[in-house]
Structures are given as structure tokens and as C-alpha cells.
Amino acid sequence: MAAAAQDGGNLANVHHILLVLSGKGGVGKSTIATQIALALRLAGKKVGILDVDLCGPSIPRMLNAMNKEVHQCDGGWVPVYVDQEKTISLMSIGFLLEKPDDAVVWRGPKKNAMINQFVNDVAWGELDFLIVDTPPGTSDEHISTVNALQPYNPMGAVLVTTPQAVAVGDVRRELTFCKKVGLPVVGIVENMSGFVCPTCSECTNIFSKGGGEELARHSGVPFLGCVPLDPQLTLSMEYGKDFLREFPQSPAYPALTSIARFILDKASESS
């Protein structure tokens, strides 16, 4: 592995690697990963997304790239480009399944082998950012991904949570995971934070409020902001639309762009 890093490897020209993690499922990891990628592209960056959620890959749909295929070249697998300008490239197990509903019924060792291939054998080329989207938990996928990426010095992890205590509890465990494996935490995002009724503008905290912010304060990591529940955002994810370009007036827009700005600042500090 270390040898691969020394002689370059497929990640040699990737400047910053960012992981999106959460102990909890369904909190919006893939949504946040996708939106960070789109926001960074809006800022003129070249971005790759690696989806290591092998049992439930969501990113291909979110970027409207469902039926694309992965090709082979001398350098390895060519990722799927989601736009003609080739500003966002994507690798996901979703592209390797014969039928979209096929279940990937794999135990750990097989998942680990796949992840190692994803990390080492994808010909990303030159990228400003590689965003790695992960499944929930602190198990095989996470250990393997972090191990495989270690030689390339990832800039860190963005942790996503929803506000309620049950979710925050799992994310606390994910923080411990990051500490144990030596992965820096870039910050915490509180997603699904309040819903503003489109009819009467009343805000209801469906999944409570403030849990992510409190966790960030309690554990001394930066808080990256609250992203509200926004039907336009969920709809954009359903149809694979570029939310940031189409709905700049929506309530989730400022929150998402400010997360991206934080990441850009952090990246320019380190380089």
C-alpha cells in the first residue's frame, strides 16, 4: 500500500480527500456528499465521488447517472462522468450490478476486497477533491476505506447527523472511531433540522433540534451548520437534479454553500 503511494498510484493527482461519515443510517450522508460535490464544482473545482456503500449505493440516482457503465483502461477503471465537461466523476458499485435491484449479499472480506479495488484501481486522473461516501456504522467498510486511504493523507471526515438524541448517540460513536483510527474530523453537519411548512411558514422540529450543534460543542469539533428539511432538496435527489443551480432561493441553499465554503477554506489552509 505504502509503495503504491510512493510511486504515485491512481490517487497521486488527487489533492484533497474528504470522507462523509455517520454512525447512523438515513441521516443524509449521500445527500450531503452529493451537495458538497456540486457546490465544489460550482466553485470551479474538479471533483470525484467514491461511493463505498456496497449494499445501498444511492449516489448514481442522486446524480442522474443510473444507467452509465464503467469502462476499463490501462490505468484501471474509468469512473463515470456525470456531465459532459467531465467536472464530476463517480465510482459506485451501482455501476457494476447487472440489474439495479440486485442485492449485494456479501460478508466482510468480499466487501473489503471491493473497497481496496475502488481505492487503488480507479483512474481518477487530476482531481481537486475526492469525496468518499460511506455506509452507516463503524465496521468493515470503514476500517478498510480508512486503511486504504491512509497513505494518501485524507484531509478528514465530515460527520452527518440528524438532531434527535437517538441519531446523535450513534454519531458520538463515530467520533470515537475517527479518534481511534487517526482520522481528523473536519466538522459536524446537522441535517433534517426543522421543517418550514410551505403553506403557513410554521417551523416544526420533526426530528427535534440542536443535537448536532451540541455534540460539536461537547466534543470540540467545528459545527458546519444546520441543513433544514427541504422537499425541494429531497425531490432534486430523487430526480438527480442539480439542486444548487435550480433552487438558489430555497431554505437549504445557504446552509449547503456555507459547508462547501468551510471545506474550501480548510483545503487552502492545508495546501
Add this chain to the structure above:
Amino acid sequence: MADVPEDAPQHCPGTTSIEAGKGSACQGCPNQALCVSTPPGPVLAIEEINEKMSLVKHKILVISGKGGVGKSTFSALLAHNLADEGKQVALLDVDVCGPSIPKMMGLEGEQVHQSGSGWSPVYLEDNLAVMSVGFLLCSPDDAVIWRGPKKNGMIQQFLRDVDWGEVDYLIVDTPPGTSDEHLTVVQYLSASCIDGAVIITTPQEVSLQDVRKEINFCRKVKLQIIGVVENMSGFKCPNCKTESHIFPPTTGGAEQMCSDFGIPLLGKIPLDPAIGKSCDYGKSYLAEVQDSPGVLSYRNITQRIKEYCNTNH
């Protein structure tokens, strides 16, 4: 297979398989002698598990390909509901990395005790017993950073060593996905006959696409499907009563998926801030807010599950 070492020869049958050490792939493997001499683990374990499970009338798995759709909330409330009716209920949380059940049942900080007949579960009521990896951790910050085989060992212990006594319903809450935990539970319990699985989803396609995989998983491993529950199905603004589709059913929601696959839809549960709140405080939503649409829906679904179990087993 979990028990295939990473450096094993191709086609290794697995160290715990009946074929271990005897298959054609085992010829020349440095561990062949070891595999032949140790009795295959699961076979023994399965016998013990069968014995334990002979005291359990009905076994229900709560599963979903997708995370955060409300598996644990549903499991907890199904357990409450059945226990309220006087049934003897056991709730087993096999989400090893993200155990939510202790908090939802108001049992955080409880410990498991060892007795002559195994691990004693934590009792919330006389007729509601709970077991979770959460009870084995020292602090809420402790992360269980385990790969598959270790998780499987834990689950095997849960199934074999927990002293539930006589039980009407065993409800098993699972993590998202179609991997180690699911295979292990199904593998160990199938001999003692699982009544079936309740599949939880939310209405949007991003969730349904993972749940379809879970349905195919059930078919692959021959696990009966009791039915599908659509959770977080619409939200009624408490102020103006307008309903919003926060997670829009762009492809027809669970209803369409169920008719595509020919499986029953057990019901829809609306988004209700009171559900999340009672989970956070470890209270039963069914007791907190009586007669709300969510509570009625939970009650109906429980009835349908009971009917299924009574007619099929």
C-alpha cells in the same frame, strides 16, 4: 462467507463449514489439519440455538436495506404493543455498531448479568425483555469497531446464550444492509423457523431502491416476508393542517413497490414529531399520545402481524 480467511485458497468452504478441511480446495492448504480436527462451529451452535428457540413461539425480523427509516423505532413499538396486550416479548438488537434500542426503551446504562443459564436480558416489564450490545459498553462514546467475523460471534452468543425463558414473540432489530449481521441471523435461526420479516421503508425512491435489494435478499435466503411498512409517510403541519410530502413518493411509494413484488403493505405511518421525541426520552409513543393517527396506524400494523403469525405458524 465470514469464516473464509482472507489468505485462504480459492473455493475454501469456510473454516466452520461441514466441508472444512475435506473439500477439494483444502488439499495443500496449510490449515487443513486444523480444520479437520476442530468440529465445525455453527453446526454445534445451531443445535444449541435450536434448543433455546424451541421456547420461542414466534420470531420476527425487522429489516430494511436503508438506514434511518425507523427500524428500531418500529421494533421498539411493536414490542411495547405486544407486551401491552399481555404477551411475553423478547426484543433483540443485533445492530452491533449502532445500537439504538437501549435509549429508545429508556434502558440506557443498564447492565447485563450472567447467571447459570446464560446472560439475563434487561427487563423493562415482567413480560418485556431486551438485549443489545449497548448494554455491554462502558460509555455512550464507546465505538464497536469490529469486522464481520467478530460481529457474527457476538450475534451467535446473543442467540445462544441469552436466557429469555418462554417467549411468545422474539423481535430482532437489524442494522441496514444485506451483509454479515443479516446472513448470520438467518443462518442461525432458519432451522428453528423464522415466522418472517417486516420490511421498513420511507416513501421516496432513494430509499425504495435499497429496499428492493432487501426483498431480493429475502428471496435469495428464503426468508418469508410478512409485509412492508411505509414510515415517515407525509407530514401534517400542526399549525395549518396542510399535508407535505417531505419524502415524496415519486415512484408510487411503498404501495407501488408492494404491488410490483406481490407482497402485502401492512400500513403507512405518518411523520409525527412526538415519535422522535418519545424515542429520545425512552418512552413508548403508544402510551404518550393516545389516538393520534400514528398510534392507530401502529396498532393496526401490530394486529396484522399477529394475524400473520397465528395463521402461518
